[in-house]
Amino acid sequence: MEIPAIVGGGLVVIGVGIGIGSIGKGAMEAIGRQPDATGKIQTVMLIAAALVEGIGFAALFAL
Amino acid sequence: MPKRLYKNFLIFLLSGLTSLSAKDPETLESKNGSDLKSEIKAYILHHLEDSYYFNLMSYTDNISDKKVYVGIPLPVIIWDNGLRVFSSAKLNHGKSVAQSGDNYYKLYHGKIYKTEADGTINYDESHHPVNVKPLDFSITKNVVSILFTALIMLLLFKGLADSYKKNGMIAQGVGRFFEPLVLYVRDEIAIPNIGQKHYKRFMSYLLTLFFFIWFLNLLGLTPLGINVTGNIAITFALALLTFIITNFSGKKTYWKHIFWMPGVPIPMKIILAPIELLGVVIKPFSLMIRLYANISAGHIVLMSLISLMFIFRNWLGSSLSFALAFSISIIEILVALLQAYIFTVLSALYFGFAVEEHNDHDDH
Numbered sequence: 001m002e003i004p005a006i007v008g009g010g011l012v013v014i015g016v017g018i019g020i021g022s023i024g025k026g027a028m029e030a031i032g033r034q035p036d037a038t039g040k041i042q043t044v045m046l047i048a049a050a051l052v053e054g055i056g057f058a059a060l061f062a063l
Numbered sequence: 064m065p066k067r068l069y070k071n072f073l074i075f076l077l078s079g080l081t082s083l084s085a086k087d088p089e090t091l092e093s094k095n096g097s098d099l100k101s102e103i104k105a106y107i108l109h110h111l112e113d114s115y116y117f118n119l120m121s122y123t124d125n126i127s128d129k130k131v132y133v134g135i136p137l138p139v140i141i142w143d144n145g146l147r148v149f150s151s152a153k154l155n156h157g158k159s160v161a162q163s164g165d166n167y168y169k170l171y172h173g174k175i176y177k178t179e180a181d182g183t184i185n186y187d188e189s190h191h192p193v194n195v196k197p198l199d200f201s202i203t204k205n206v207v208s209i210l211f212t213a214l215i216m217l218l219l220f221k222g223l224a225d226s227y228k229k230n231g232m233i234a235q236g237v238g239r240f241f242e243p244l245v246l247y248v249r250d251e252i253a254i255p256n257i258g259q260k261h262y263k264r265f266m267s268y269l270l271t272l273f274f275f276i277w278f279l280n281l282l283g284l285t286p287l288g289i290n291v292t293g294n295i296a297i298t299f300a301l302a303l304l305t306f307i308i309t310n311f312s313g314k315k316t317y318w319k320h321i322f323w324m325p326g327v328p329i330p331m332k333i334i335l336a337p338i339e340l341l342g343v344v345i346k347p348f349s350l351m352i353r354l355y356a357n358i359s360a361g362h363i364v365l366m367s368l369i370s371l372m373f374i375f376r377n378w379l380g381s382s383l384s385f386a387l388a389f390s391i392s393i394i395e396i397l398v399a400l401l402q403a404y405i406f407t408v409l410s411a412l413y414f415g416f417a418v419e420e421h422n423d424h425d426d427h
Contacts, residue, residue: 043251043408050405054349057356 009060016056023048103370110366111290111359112173114204115139115151118288132156137207141168143177143197151201168197175199205297208289212278216271248273248407256411261418265411268308272301273407280358280399284392292402293359295351302351305410310343313417320416346413350406357402361395 027045031038118134136152153161157170160182168175169182176184176194184192223238234242248270253262279291291297321339324332371384
């Protein structure tokens with residue numbers, strides 16, 4: 001039986017969701033510990049989230 | 064009282080659901096059933112592409128059964144043994160053949176092909192047109208949007224610069240809104256990533272990049288139907304600029320880290336060199352894909368949710384999809400800023416790698 005390509009798309013979205021979720025979690029914990037560094041943590045968080053998201057989009061567009 | 068409210072709410076919910084079947088069947092089934100879905104699909108795909116017309120809306124006239132387009136035709140400029148300029152109204156959305164001098168042109172799937180006077184397009188066996196495609200320099204919808212954005216940016220920031228001259232370094236009017244953003248790009252993006260010594264050279268590019276992408280993203284959310292940053296050719300050009308600037312400002316340390324990574328054993332150096340060389344291309348490539356994919360995905364989601372209103376056509380479904388479309392629109396405003404920010408930060412990061420100098424710790 002052939003697995004439709006959209007299943008792969010779903011898997012990619014799951015992976016990216018977990019990835020961005022854990023980045024957000026890490027950032028929140030870091031801000032909780034070091035509220036003074038909020039700005040720096042947010043910047044790094046956004047860059048990391050964008051990188052993960054980029055991989056997700058690359059995979060989705062390859063469908 | 065709460066019980067009664069609850070009951071009323073249930074009745075409201077049920078009436079929403081049942082009104083689907085209560086609607087007159089003629090409009091739903093005979094004409095619009097699956098036809099509507101494919102029309103919506105075609106409409107969304109059409110929206111994502113560049114066009115020779117600045118279309119605001121189009122509808123099918125009930126009496127004459129013809130498609131009516133509301134919008135502005137834009138000039139077509141092509142090079143085909145000489146410059147040829149004519150209005151895109153002549154192409155008539157691919158329905159008629161445009162004559163320019165003694166040459167004939169026809170629009171087929173959004174591209175202009177040279178044809179004979181009768182306008183036939185010949186295909187090869189895989190159904191690709193074999194007609195000649197002339198060099199195209201047309202002022203398309205995207206070009207108009209870019210020129211418009213450039214004009215807005217010129218007026219806004221020229222005004223900001225002039226107000227500094229007049230009032231002794233105090234911004235005036237709308238410049239008061241943009242001054243903190245300019246300072247943000249300098250203090251939070253350029254200086255930390257590039258360094259105090261070199262950042263000034265890149266400021267003009269980074270500022271242009273940030274505001275250009277941001278304004279175009281925001282323009283894409285207006286009902287004008289502009290989709291510039293969701294076009295891969297535009298993001299390719301932006302990423303290419305970053306690529307060129309990075310590699311042309313690359314110092315000795317930058318190239319050394321690519322071809323002969325210091326501080327690792329020699330077999331690793333040989334393995335790392337091609338990977339690092341690939342990375343030089345992959346970095347701007349990911350910039351291109353990220354912006355393109357984010358914006359076009361946002362447009363597809365937004366247009367699909369809006370289209371759902373026309374598919375449901377009942378109180379419950381339509382109001383739900385309206386609420387969803389509304390909240391996604393607000394998220395898209397955030398994404399518009401975020402993508403401009405990410406593109407600028409990553410460009411600054413790459414410039415930072417290029418101009419970095421390791422004079423103090425060579426063993427790294």
